[in-house]
Amino acid sequence: MTRRLRVAVIGAGGIASLRHLPAYKQCENAGTAELVAVCDPLAENTQRAQETFAIPHVFADYRELFKLPGLDAVSICTPNVSHEPISLAALEAGLHVMCEKPLAMSLAGARRMYEAAKQAECRTAVNFRYRWIPAAGFVHDILQSGELGEIYQVYFNYFNGSLHDPATPIRWRQVRAESGTGVLGDLASHLIDLGRYWIGEISSVNARLRTIIRKRPLIGGGTGEVDTDDSCSFFATFSNGAEAVFNASRFATGRGNHQRAEIYGSKGALIYEIEKHDRGGDQIQLCLGSGQARYNAFATVPVPPEYLSCNPFRPMIDFVDAIHANREASPNFADGLHCQEVLEAAEISAREGRWVALPLKG
Numbered sequence: 109m110t111r112r113l114r115v116a117v118i119g120a121g122g123i124a125s126l127r128h129l130p131a132y133k134q135c136e137n138a139g140t141a142e143l144v145a146v147c148d149p150l151a152e153n154t155q156r157a158q159e160t161f162a163i164p165h166v167f168a169d170y171r172e173l174f175k176l177p178g179l180d181a182v183s184i185c186t187p188n189v190s191h192e193p194i195s196l197a198a199l200e201a202g203l204h205v206m207c208e209k210p211l212a213m214s215l216a217g218a219r220r221m222y223e224a225a226k227q228a229e230c231r232t233a234v235n236f237r238y239r240w241i242p243a244a245g246f247v248h249d250i251l252q253s254g255e256l257g258e259i260y261q262v263y264f265n266y267f268n269g270s271l272h273d274p275a276t277p278i279r280w281r282q283v284r285a286e287s288g289t290g291v292l293g294d295l296a297s298h299l300i301d302l303g304r305y306w307i308g309e310i311s312s313v314n315a316r317l318r319t320i321i322r323k324r325p326l327i328g329g330g331t332g333e334v335d336t337d338d339s340c341s342f343f344a345t346f347s348n349g350a351e352a353v354f355n356a357s358r359f360a361t362g363r364g365n366h367q368r369a370e371i372y373g374s375k376g377a378l379i380y381e382i383e384k385h386d387r388g389g390d391q392i393q394l395c396l397g398s399g400q401a402r403y404n405a406f407a408t409v410p411v412p413p414e415y416l417s418c419n420p421f422r423p424m425i426d427f428v429d430a431i432h433a434n435r436e437a438s439p440n441f442a443d444g445l446h447c448q449e450v451l452e453a454a455e456i457s458a459r460e461g462r463w464v465a466l467p468l469k470g
């Protein structure tokens with residue numbers, strides 16, 4: 109049997125507690141990895157993680173963590189601003205890196221991370237986790253089979269209502285210096301990754317970003333300025349000729365984690381939709397062939413059993429398996445970099461009020 113990989117999680121907040129820490133615990137049970145350390149400057153977060161997941165070592169500074177003997181890999185679950193410095197330091201220390209999305213604060217940053225990983229010959233992963241939802245894998249294989257014919261149009265929505273209340277205080281996601289972009293990098297990045305996974309590379313974008321409420325309470329008292337987008341919409345073309353509309357918003361009152369795609373092709377169409385806690389991810393709506401199309405009929409199709417082992421822990425499980433097998437994980441830093449290029453193109457487009465072609469120069 110192969111040696112268990114020694115893994116640490118950096119940042120012990122929301123996504124670490126919900127996905128990364130329990131995922132590595134699953135790997136521990138499967139005998140493929142061992143969760144050896146957690147790192148966060150907030151003692152209450154490391155203490156909670158240590159107690160919940162029985163983690164032997166705790167660190168407040170990732171530079172100290174990297175001195176831990178025998179460490180193989182890290183998951184980076186910190187706010188976006190520290191993805192690049194922590195990744196570069198981890199790669200320099202020879203560690204395999206899974207990083208949260210969006211990969212970086214800018215395209216230049218994502219390029220540096222991608223190049224550093226190549227140089228270090230380390231495995232990488234990015235937690236665009238919706239690829240691993242059963243219905244997303246099913247949609248991917250239907251599209252690959254060509255059963256829908258030529259894809260004409262795709263409509264993507266990703267909505268929640270987390271900012272619709274003006275009394276909701278500013279957190280790091282509403283501060284450009286900590287997050288880079290707002291909803292664009294936070295929610296639309298997932299849709300961009302699904303678009304690339306299902307349809308192909310994006311060749312141009314025309315975007316609009318909007319900050320709906322500009323002033324919000326600060327957690328310590330007083331009022332602060334929101335300088336990230338609350339909602340974003342963009343038209344996009346794919347290099348295979350398909351056209352798409354992407355919408356993402358935190359002002360979608362009543363929505364929890366609503367993600368939907370409608371895909372229309374020359375021979376058929378499908379609808380993918382999930383709600384809070386990925387509910388609905390085990391079925392799609394499918395209209396296949398002229399018979400159904402004549403009656404404008406969509407059938408509810410359960411996702412076949414072979415896709416149902418996909419779950420929110422699979423990105424980390426795949427990362428660990430990829431290191432053992434010496435293969436690329438999916439999605440990885442190359443995917444994070446491609447996504448970052450679309451994010452940057454959307455920002456340029458919104459700022460300058462024009463279509464922007466991809467790939468970007470420079």
Ligand SMILES: NC(=O)c1ccc[n+]([C@@H]2O[C@H](COP(=O)([O-])OP(=O)(O)OC[C@H]3O[C@@H](n4cnc5c(N)ncnc54)[C@H](O)[C@@H]3O)[C@@H](O)[C@H]2O)c1
Pocket residue numbers: 118119120121122123124147148149150153168169170185186187188190208209210235236237294
């Ligand atoms: N893939 C997904 O579905 C998904 C979902 C939510 C969040 N995310 C991403 O995960 C990342 C974290 O988001 P979150 O919601 O968990 O944020 P959070 O605020 O809940 O947690 C962030 C944690 O990182 C810690 N931290 C900050 N700087 C650090 C540093 N230098 N070293 C170690 N720890 C540090 C904070 O103290 C905090 O505990 C973001 O990049 C976000 O975009 C991804």
